[in-house]
Amino acid sequence: MVFITIIFLVLAITKCSTPVKVSLQGQISVGKEVMETLSHFMDPDLTNGRRSMTPHEENEISKKITSKRLCQDLPLCDGRSSFVDNYLILLTTAVNSILKTSPIKELSLKLFYEDLPQILRDTRKILKSANAKVTDSTEFYYWNSIIKKISGKFHGFLTLTLTENFKDPEKTNNVKNIIQKIVTALVIIETKYANKLCIEHRICIKSFECTKALHRILEKLTNLPDNSIRSFMKHFYEALFATTFYSRLNIVTTKEFQVILNNLAFSNNVSAKDLLQSVQKSVEMRLELITNPSDKQMGYDVILIHIILSDLDHFYSKNKQFSFYNFIKYFIDWNTEGTLGKHLRKLMNDIGHEVTAQPHELPIKITNEVRVFLELTIDPDE
Numbered sequence: 001m002v003f004i005t006i007i008f009l010v011l012a013i014t015k016c017s018t019p020v021k022v023s024l025q026g027q028i029s030v031g032k033e034v035m036e037t038l039s040h041f042m043d044p045d046l047t048n049g050r051r052s053m054t055p056h057e058e059n060e061i062s063k064k065i066t067s068k069r070l071c072q073d074l075p076l077c078d079g080r081s082s083f084v085d086n087y088l089i090l091l092t093t094a095v096n097s098i099l100k101t102s103p104i105k106e107l108s109l110k111l112f113y114e115d116l117p118q119i120l121r122d123t124r125k126i127l128k129s130a131n132a133k134v135t136d137s138t139e140f141y142y143w144n145s146i147i148k149k150i151s152g153k154f155h156g157f158l159t160l161t162l163t164e165n166f167k168d169p170e171k172t173n174n175v176k177n178i179i180q181k182i183v184t185a186l187v188i189i190e191t192k193y194a195n196k197l198c199i200e201h202r203i204c205i206k207s208f209e210c211t212k213a214l215h216r217i218l219e220k221l222t223n224l225p226d227n228s229i230r231s232f233m234k235h236f237y238e239a240l241f242a243t244t245f246y247s248r249l250n251i252v253t254t255k256e257f258q259v260i261l262n263n264l265a266f267s268n269n270v271s272a273k274d275l276l277q278s279v280q281k282s283v284e285m286r287l288e289l290i291t292n293p294s295d296k297q298m299g300y301d302v303i304l305i306h307i308i309l310s311d312l313d314h315f316y317s318k319n320k321q322f323s324f325y326n327f328i329k330y331f332i333d334w335n336t337e338g339t340l341g342k343h344l345r346k347l348m349n350d351i352g353h354e355v356t357a358q359p360h361e362l363p364i365k366i367t368n369e370v371r372v373f374l375e376l377t378i379d380p381d382e
Helices: 002-009 032-042 055-066 081-100 107-133 136-165 169-201 209-221 226-240 244-248 251-266 272-291 300-316 323-333 340-356 361-378
Strands: none
Touching (some): 055 107, 081 169, 107 136, 136 169, 136 300, 209 272, 209 300, 226 272, 226 340, 272 300, 300 361, 323 340
Protein backbone atom coordinates (compact mmCIF):
# COMPACT_ATOMS: atom_id res chain seq x y z
CA MET A 1 0.00 0.00 0.00
CA VAL A 2 2.76 2.43 0.94
CA PHE A 3 4.19 2.48 -2.59
CA ILE A 4 1.10 3.97 -4.22
CA THR A 5 0.30 6.01 -1.13
CA ILE A 6 3.61 7.83 -1.59
CA ILE A 7 2.13 9.48 -4.68
CA PHE A 8 -0.44 11.10 -2.45
CA LEU A 9 1.53 11.72 0.71
CA VAL A 10 2.79 15.02 -0.59
CA LEU A 11 -0.40 16.19 -2.26
CA ALA A 12 -1.06 18.24 0.85
CA ILE A 13 1.10 21.12 -0.33
CA THR A 14 0.41 24.82 -0.43
CA LYS A 15 -1.60 24.75 -3.67
CA CYS A 16 -4.18 22.42 -2.17
CA SER A 17 -7.49 23.94 -1.12
CA THR A 18 -7.10 22.40 2.34
CA PRO A 19 -4.74 24.22 4.74
CA VAL A 20 -1.41 22.37 4.76
CA LYS A 21 2.08 22.88 6.02
CA VAL A 22 4.72 21.62 3.64
CA SER A 23 6.39 22.43 0.35
CA LEU A 24 8.62 19.97 -1.43
CA GLN A 25 11.19 22.72 -1.73
CA GLY A 26 10.74 23.86 1.86
CA GLN A 27 10.84 22.40 5.32
CA ILE A 28 8.23 20.98 7.63
CA SER A 29 6.55 23.56 9.86
CA VAL A 30 6.71 21.69 13.14
CA GLY A 31 7.46 24.72 15.28
CA LYS A 32 10.56 26.73 16.04
CA GLU A 33 11.75 24.55 18.93
CA VAL A 34 11.43 21.35 16.89
CA MET A 35 13.24 22.83 13.92
CA GLU A 36 16.09 24.06 16.11
CA THR A 37 16.50 20.57 17.51
CA LEU A 38 16.44 18.88 14.11
CA SER A 39 18.60 21.48 12.36
CA HIS A 40 21.44 20.28 14.55
CA PHE A 41 21.45 16.99 12.67
CA MET A 42 21.70 18.67 9.27
CA ASP A 43 25.13 20.20 9.90
CA PRO A 44 27.93 19.22 7.47
CA ASP A 45 30.10 18.22 10.47
CA LEU A 46 27.35 15.93 11.67
CA THR A 47 29.55 13.28 13.20
CA ASN A 48 31.35 15.80 15.38
CA GLY A 49 28.40 18.00 16.27
CA ARG A 50 26.86 16.47 19.38
CA ARG A 51 26.34 19.89 20.92
CA SER A 52 23.40 19.13 23.20
CA MET A 53 25.45 16.53 25.07
CA THR A 54 28.00 17.23 27.79
CA PRO A 55 31.54 15.89 27.12
CA HIS A 56 30.94 13.27 29.82
CA GLU A 57 27.71 12.08 28.20
CA GLU A 58 29.33 11.96 24.78
CA ASN A 59 32.17 9.90 26.16
CA GLU A 60 29.88 7.49 28.00
CA ILE A 61 27.85 6.75 24.88
CA SER A 62 30.99 6.30 22.76
CA LYS A 63 32.62 4.03 25.36
CA LYS A 64 29.50 1.91 25.77
CA ILE A 65 29.26 1.30 22.02
CA THR A 66 32.93 0.93 21.06
CA SER A 67 33.66 -1.36 24.03
CA LYS A 68 31.32 -3.98 22.58
CA ARG A 69 33.63 -4.53 19.57
CA LEU A 70 30.60 -5.29 17.45
CA CYS A 71 32.63 -6.05 14.33
CA GLN A 72 35.19 -8.30 15.99
CA ASP A 73 36.16 -11.34 13.86
CA LEU A 74 33.75 -10.41 11.06
CA PRO A 75 35.41 -10.09 7.61
CA LEU A 76 32.33 -8.17 6.48
CA CYS A 77 33.47 -5.28 8.68
CA ASP A 78 37.07 -5.06 7.45
CA GLY A 79 37.83 -1.33 7.31
CA ARG A 80 34.29 -0.45 8.37
CA SER A 81 34.10 -1.08 12.12
CA SER A 82 34.30 2.66 12.84
CA PHE A 83 31.49 3.20 10.31
CA VAL A 84 29.21 0.93 12.35
CA ASP A 85 30.29 2.39 15.70
CA ASN A 86 29.89 6.00 14.56
CA TYR A 87 26.47 5.27 13.08
CA LEU A 88 25.29 3.80 16.38
CA ILE A 89 26.87 6.63 18.39
CA LEU A 90 25.11 9.22 16.28
CA LEU A 91 21.71 7.48 16.38
CA THR A 92 21.95 7.05 20.14
CA THR A 93 23.09 10.63 20.69
CA ALA A 94 20.31 12.02 18.51
CA VAL A 95 17.56 10.09 20.32
CA ASN A 96 19.09 10.83 23.71
CA SER A 97 19.41 14.56 22.96
CA ILE A 98 15.76 14.82 21.94
CA LEU A 99 14.57 12.89 24.99
CA LYS A 100 16.69 15.02 27.35
CA THR A 101 15.03 18.21 26.13
CA SER A 102 11.51 16.71 26.29
CA PRO A 103 8.91 16.62 29.08
CA ILE A 104 9.72 12.91 29.54
CA LYS A 105 13.48 13.29 29.83
CA GLU A 106 13.66 10.38 32.28
CA LEU A 107 13.45 8.11 29.22
CA SER A 108 16.99 9.10 28.24
CA LEU A 109 18.17 7.03 31.23
CA LYS A 110 16.01 4.10 30.17
CA LEU A 111 17.45 4.32 26.65
CA PHE A 112 21.03 4.31 27.94
CA TYR A 113 20.78 1.66 30.65
CA GLU A 114 18.05 -0.67 29.35
CA ASP A 115 17.39 -0.31 25.64
CA LEU A 116 20.84 0.47 24.24
CA PRO A 117 22.43 -2.76 25.57
CA GLN A 118 19.69 -4.77 23.82
CA ILE A 119 20.11 -2.74 20.62
CA LEU A 120 23.84 -3.47 20.69
CA ARG A 121 23.25 -7.19 21.21
CA ASP A 122 20.80 -7.18 18.31
CA THR A 123 23.30 -5.26 16.16
CA ARG A 124 25.94 -7.90 16.76
CA LYS A 125 23.44 -10.58 15.63
CA ILE A 126 22.57 -8.51 12.54
CA LEU A 127 26.25 -8.18 11.63
CA LYS A 128 27.00 -11.88 12.20
CA SER A 129 24.02 -12.91 10.08
CA ALA A 130 25.05 -10.60 7.24
CA ASN A 131 28.66 -11.79 7.49
CA ALA A 132 27.54 -15.40 7.01
CA LYS A 133 25.50 -14.59 3.89
CA VAL A 134 27.24 -11.76 2.04
CA THR A 135 28.93 -12.22 -1.33
CA ASP A 136 30.55 -9.74 -3.68
CA SER A 137 27.32 -9.42 -5.63
CA THR A 138 25.12 -8.94 -2.55
CA GLU A 139 27.40 -6.59 -0.61
CA PHE A 140 25.15 -3.54 -0.97
CA TYR A 141 22.00 -5.45 -0.09
CA TYR A 142 23.43 -6.67 3.21
CA TRP A 143 25.07 -3.38 4.18
CA ASN A 144 21.88 -1.52 3.34
CA SER A 145 20.01 -4.08 5.41
CA ILE A 146 22.40 -3.48 8.32
CA ILE A 147 21.82 0.28 8.21
CA LYS A 148 18.04 -0.12 8.03
CA LYS A 149 17.77 -2.82 10.69
CA ILE A 150 19.88 -0.83 13.16
CA SER A 151 17.67 2.20 12.58
CA GLY A 152 14.67 -0.11 12.92
CA LYS A 153 15.81 -1.07 16.42
CA PHE A 154 15.49 2.57 17.47
CA HIS A 155 12.06 2.69 15.84
CA GLY A 156 11.16 -0.34 17.95
CA PHE A 157 12.25 1.60 21.05
CA LEU A 158 9.90 4.40 20.00
CA THR A 159 6.95 2.09 19.45
CA LEU A 160 7.35 0.02 22.59
CA THR A 161 8.54 2.68 25.03
CA LEU A 162 6.74 5.84 23.92
CA THR A 163 3.59 4.64 22.18
CA GLU A 164 2.80 1.84 24.62
CA ASN A 165 3.83 3.41 27.92
CA PHE A 166 2.46 6.94 27.50
CA LYS A 167 -1.24 6.66 26.71
CA ASP A 168 -2.31 9.44 29.08
CA PRO A 169 -4.44 11.80 26.91
CA GLU A 170 -2.76 14.80 28.56
CA LYS A 171 0.63 13.60 27.29
CA THR A 172 -0.50 12.48 23.83
CA ASN A 173 0.61 15.62 22.01
CA ASN A 174 3.96 15.66 23.82
CA VAL A 175 4.66 12.04 22.89
CA LYS A 176 3.51 12.60 19.29
CA ASN A 177 5.85 15.58 19.00
CA ILE A 178 8.80 13.64 20.43
CA ILE A 179 8.20 10.74 18.03
CA GLN A 180 8.10 13.14 15.08
CA LYS A 181 11.44 14.65 16.11
CA ILE A 182 13.11 11.29 16.66
CA VAL A 183 11.81 9.68 13.45
CA THR A 184 12.95 12.71 11.43
CA ALA A 185 16.39 12.63 13.08
CA LEU A 186 16.73 8.87 12.41
CA VAL A 187 15.81 9.41 8.75
CA ILE A 188 18.34 12.22 8.33
CA ILE A 189 21.12 10.13 9.89
CA GLU A 190 20.26 7.03 7.83
CA THR A 191 20.36 9.12 4.64
CA LYS A 192 23.78 10.52 5.48
CA TYR A 193 25.24 7.11 6.31
CA ALA A 194 23.82 5.49 3.19
CA ASN A 195 25.55 8.25 1.21
CA LYS A 196 28.73 7.75 3.22
CA LEU A 197 28.61 4.02 2.48
CA CYS A 198 28.62 4.79 -1.25
CA ILE A 199 30.95 7.80 -1.34
CA GLU A 200 33.61 6.55 1.09
CA HIS A 201 33.27 2.76 0.88
CA ARG A 202 32.09 2.36 -2.73
CA ILE A 203 29.09 0.25 -1.70
CA CYS A 204 26.26 1.78 -3.70
CA ILE A 205 22.64 0.99 -4.49
CA LYS A 206 22.07 -1.27 -7.49
CA SER A 207 18.34 -2.01 -7.39
CA PHE A 208 15.66 0.65 -7.06
CA GLU A 209 12.68 -0.84 -8.84
CA CYS A 210 9.98 0.83 -6.72
CA THR A 211 11.43 4.27 -7.34
CA LYS A 212 11.70 3.65 -11.08
CA ALA A 213 8.15 2.27 -11.26
CA LEU A 214 6.75 5.23 -9.34
CA HIS A 215 8.59 7.60 -11.67
CA ARG A 216 7.12 5.81 -14.67
CA ILE A 217 3.59 6.07 -13.26
CA LEU A 218 4.06 9.76 -12.49
CA GLU A 219 5.34 10.42 -16.00
CA LYS A 220 2.13 9.02 -17.44
CA LEU A 221 -0.13 10.70 -14.88
CA THR A 222 1.37 14.15 -15.41
CA ASN A 223 0.74 13.83 -19.15
CA LEU A 224 -2.96 13.11 -18.67
CA PRO A 225 -5.66 15.79 -18.51
CA ASP A 226 -6.85 16.79 -15.04
CA ASN A 227 -10.13 14.89 -15.35
CA SER A 228 -8.24 11.64 -16.00
CA ILE A 229 -5.95 12.28 -13.04
CA ARG A 230 -8.98 12.84 -10.84
CA SER A 231 -10.44 9.58 -12.13
CA PHE A 232 -7.26 7.78 -11.05
CA MET A 233 -7.49 9.41 -7.62
CA LYS A 234 -11.08 8.25 -7.24
CA HIS A 235 -9.86 4.66 -7.66
CA PHE A 236 -7.16 5.26 -5.08
CA TYR A 237 -9.57 7.05 -2.75
CA GLU A 238 -11.89 4.04 -2.78
CA ALA A 239 -9.11 1.49 -2.33
CA LEU A 240 -7.17 3.26 0.42
CA PHE A 241 -9.79 3.18 3.16
CA ALA A 242 -9.96 -0.62 3.15
CA THR A 243 -6.26 -0.99 3.96
CA THR A 244 -4.95 -1.97 7.40
CA PHE A 245 -2.41 0.86 7.32
CA TYR A 246 -5.14 3.48 7.06
CA SER A 247 -6.85 2.00 10.11
CA ARG A 248 -3.66 2.55 12.14
CA LEU A 249 -3.54 6.31 11.62
CA ASN A 250 -4.86 8.56 14.37
CA ILE A 251 -8.32 10.10 14.00
CA VAL A 252 -7.08 13.62 13.22
CA THR A 253 -4.77 12.41 10.46
CA THR A 254 -7.39 10.15 8.86
CA LYS A 255 -9.93 12.98 8.78
CA GLU A 256 -7.48 15.43 7.23
CA PHE A 257 -6.26 12.86 4.70
CA GLN A 258 -9.84 12.01 3.74
CA VAL A 259 -10.70 15.67 3.14
CA ILE A 260 -7.61 16.20 0.99
CA LEU A 261 -8.18 13.09 -1.12
CA ASN A 262 -11.85 13.91 -1.50
CA ASN A 263 -10.95 17.39 -2.81
CA LEU A 264 -8.35 15.97 -5.19
CA ALA A 265 -10.69 13.30 -6.51
CA PHE A 266 -13.85 15.37 -6.86
CA SER A 267 -13.00 19.09 -6.87
CA ASN A 268 -12.26 21.12 -9.98
CA ASN A 269 -10.60 23.83 -7.90
CA VAL A 270 -7.32 21.94 -7.45
CA SER A 271 -4.86 21.29 -10.26
CA ALA A 272 -4.01 17.66 -9.63
CA LYS A 273 -1.40 17.82 -12.38
CA ASP A 274 0.54 20.59 -10.61
CA LEU A 275 0.53 18.59 -7.42
CA LEU A 276 1.75 15.41 -9.10
CA GLN A 277 4.50 17.35 -10.85
CA SER A 278 5.74 18.41 -7.41
CA VAL A 279 5.78 14.77 -6.33
CA GLN A 280 7.60 13.88 -9.54
CA LYS A 281 10.34 16.41 -8.76
CA SER A 282 10.88 14.78 -5.38
CA VAL A 283 11.16 11.31 -6.94
CA GLU A 284 13.57 12.68 -9.55
CA MET A 285 15.65 14.10 -6.72
CA ARG A 286 15.92 10.57 -5.28
CA LEU A 287 16.97 9.20 -8.67
CA GLU A 288 19.60 11.94 -8.91
CA LEU A 289 20.88 11.07 -5.43
CA ILE A 290 21.14 7.40 -6.43
CA THR A 291 23.13 8.10 -9.59
CA ASN A 292 25.22 10.93 -8.08
CA PRO A 293 25.50 10.37 -4.30
CA SER A 294 26.21 13.53 -2.33
CA ASP A 295 25.52 15.25 0.98
CA LYS A 296 23.10 17.63 -0.69
CA GLN A 297 20.73 19.14 1.86
CA MET A 298 17.05 18.40 1.35
CA GLY A 299 13.88 19.46 3.10
CA TYR A 300 12.75 17.06 5.81
CA ASP A 301 9.69 16.14 3.77
CA VAL A 302 11.85 15.10 0.81
CA ILE A 303 14.18 13.11 3.08
CA LEU A 304 11.20 11.21 4.49
CA ILE A 305 9.99 10.37 0.98
CA HIS A 306 13.52 9.35 0.02
CA ILE A 307 13.82 6.94 2.94
CA ILE A 308 10.33 5.45 2.50
CA LEU A 309 11.13 4.70 -1.15
CA SER A 310 14.56 3.44 -0.13
CA ASP A 311 12.89 1.00 2.28
CA LEU A 312 10.56 -0.25 -0.45
CA ASP A 313 13.41 -0.56 -2.96
CA HIS A 314 15.24 -2.64 -0.37
CA PHE A 315 12.25 -4.90 0.31
CA TYR A 316 11.87 -5.67 -3.39
CA SER A 317 15.55 -5.86 -4.33
CA LYS A 318 15.64 -9.63 -3.75
CA ASN A 319 12.13 -10.30 -5.07
CA LYS A 320 12.10 -10.50 -8.85
CA GLN A 321 8.32 -10.92 -9.05
CA PHE A 322 7.48 -7.25 -8.65
CA SER A 323 3.78 -6.78 -7.92
CA PHE A 324 3.67 -3.44 -9.68
CA TYR A 325 4.85 -4.77 -13.06
CA ASN A 326 1.39 -6.20 -13.74
CA PHE A 327 -0.18 -3.03 -12.41
CA ILE A 328 1.93 -0.85 -14.74
CA LYS A 329 0.77 -2.98 -17.69
CA TYR A 330 -2.87 -2.33 -16.78
CA PHE A 331 -2.10 1.29 -15.96
CA ILE A 332 -0.41 2.02 -19.30
CA ASP A 333 -3.44 0.59 -21.14
CA TRP A 334 -5.91 2.21 -18.76
CA ASN A 335 -8.53 4.75 -19.73
CA THR A 336 -11.04 6.42 -17.46
CA GLU A 337 -13.69 3.82 -18.30
CA GLY A 338 -11.44 0.85 -17.55
CA THR A 339 -11.33 -1.38 -14.47
CA LEU A 340 -8.19 0.02 -12.86
CA GLY A 341 -9.66 -0.07 -9.36
CA LYS A 342 -9.39 -3.81 -8.77
CA HIS A 343 -5.78 -3.85 -10.02
CA LEU A 344 -4.92 -0.93 -7.76
CA ARG A 345 -6.48 -2.70 -4.76
CA LYS A 346 -4.56 -5.89 -5.57
CA LEU A 347 -1.29 -3.95 -5.85
CA MET A 348 -1.86 -2.20 -2.53
CA ASN A 349 -2.64 -5.50 -0.80
CA ASP A 350 0.35 -7.28 -2.38
CA ILE A 351 2.74 -4.57 -1.29
CA GLY A 352 1.22 -4.58 2.17
CA HIS A 353 1.99 -8.30 2.39
CA GLU A 354 5.54 -7.69 1.13
CA VAL A 355 6.14 -5.11 3.85
CA THR A 356 4.78 -7.30 6.65
CA ALA A 357 6.91 -10.23 5.44
CA GLN A 358 10.10 -8.32 6.30
CA PRO A 359 12.05 -8.78 9.56
CA HIS A 360 9.89 -7.28 12.30
CA GLU A 361 11.86 -4.05 12.83
CA LEU A 362 11.47 -2.98 9.18
CA PRO A 363 7.63 -2.85 9.03
CA ILE A 364 7.75 -0.87 12.29
CA LYS A 365 10.29 1.49 10.73
CA ILE A 366 8.40 2.23 7.51
CA THR A 367 5.07 2.51 9.33
CA ASN A 368 6.56 5.13 11.69
CA GLU A 369 8.05 7.03 8.75
CA VAL A 370 4.82 7.17 6.75
CA ARG A 371 2.72 8.01 9.81
CA VAL A 372 5.06 10.86 10.79
CA PHE A 373 5.13 12.16 7.22
CA LEU A 374 1.34 12.31 7.14
CA GLU A 375 1.12 13.92 10.58
CA LEU A 376 3.66 16.59 9.69
CA THR A 377 2.15 17.41 6.32
CA ILE A 378 -1.60 17.17 6.78
CA ASP A 379 -2.47 17.43 10.48
CA PRO A 380 -3.70 20.93 11.38
CA ASP A 381 -1.43 23.13 13.50
CA GLU A 382 -2.03 22.84 17.21
